[in-house]
Amino acid sequence: MTPRLRFAPSPTGYLHVGGARTALFNWLYARRHGGTFILRIEDTDVARSQEEMVTGILDGLRWLGIDWDEGPEIGGPHAPYFQSERLDRYRAAAKQLLDSGQAFEDEGAIRFKVPPGKTAFTDSVHGPIEFDNGHIESFVILRSDTHPTYHLSVVVDDIDMAITHVVRGDDHISNTPKQVLLYSAFGQTPPSFAHVPLIMGPDKQRLSKRHGATSVMEYEQQGYIPEAMFNFLALLGWGTGSNDELFTREELIQRFNLEGISGGNAVFNTEKLDWFNHQHLMRLADEEILARLRDSGLGAWDLGADQRSGKILELLRPRCRKLTDYPEQLRPFFEDPESYDAEAVKKHLSMPGTKEHLLALKETYSAVQWTEAEIEKALRALADARTLKAGVLIHGTRIAVTGRMVSPGLFEMLVLLGRETVMRRLDRLAHTL
């Protein structure tokens, strides 16, 4: 029997990182075992559900590269995949329990009659878990408005959709005995359960908006790429067993297993996400970086059409942790500085004679052969001739071409900027001194 797993979010309008990781674990398991990954929308709470609210969730999943085999937009053998369209099923199921004496009416609602005894199940993450039924109250399965509650609809759907593995958040552990009870009331064997630990904020409290971004799409806007988010999320609460951490989606699929999921909560560590992002960004092909900058509206200078793009990217790659870091780093390659960093000027240009030195360098550069080695050689020779430290000219030139104190390697930049631009910027800076 091939595994069938599902991600069943309620339509909240966006994909939360916690939900994203749950979806990711389900997807990873399904892909690892050649199973089926199903997306089902749990919108039985009419008061809170709206159709357009699912779009954000679908977008978030697609962004991460999590595709579904059955579900919204594509349908499938167990359609529909919106619980709001399956209400008749739940009503029939509730009636079935009523008729068999396993449920009873209570002021218009229908409650499940919890039998005495104990309910146990084996969790793939936590091992055997047992609850005393005495602690489970007779819960409502069908509301007085004839809409099902969560417990009824999940169980009915998971049975109908032949779900074999339920992988979901830890917060569902105490719901599980109720659902196990329903499975036996329907004469069915429950699927296997795996309850994964929750994701917490740095203060160890449940991740929420006050911790910053919680929606995966917010991270996209902040310049994170899906490869990094996927890798990071996969390793939050799960370990491959090895010391390696940097993986592609494919490698993660090959390694994924439920046993490696840890039992304790995991803190969402943004610094580490940044590192993953940087690493994945470094491994992205040039065309890929170009395409993503364009798609996110960050390609302000049409780098793609520029002959120098390969070289420029080579210089910027180690310096950009996020996609959003690119525009500022790119600027000097396309625009003369509009102003000069005050601190930089004070630190490197306040020495008397600096203006003359820069003009002399400009003069030297008018004749030098325009290669990295020659440009550097000429600068150092000029520094010697004027009994200056090369740093004086280097820092000054950097400020002239970028307006700032920090930049990629100076001589590599100068080559790319071209003689004319460098001379113009040298001249401009000199005349402000």
Next chain:
RNA sequence: GUCCCCGUCGUCCAGAGGCCUAGGACGUGGCCCUUUCAAGGCUAAAACACGGGUUCGAAUCCCGUCGGGGACGCCA
């Protein structure tokens, strides 16, 4: 309050009785490289919550305490 889950460096993950003077990664400090900033290399500090058992031997098993989290809705 009741029930459930969890407890290894600040954080994430290794460790499933001797291989542990506890390993890797992020972050942090130092050094190297160097024209700045990164990247890269090397290196340092940093943890088995506590108390009892079991055992020749426990981070690993058992019990308790403490701590954290979750659930107790006609929300999902």
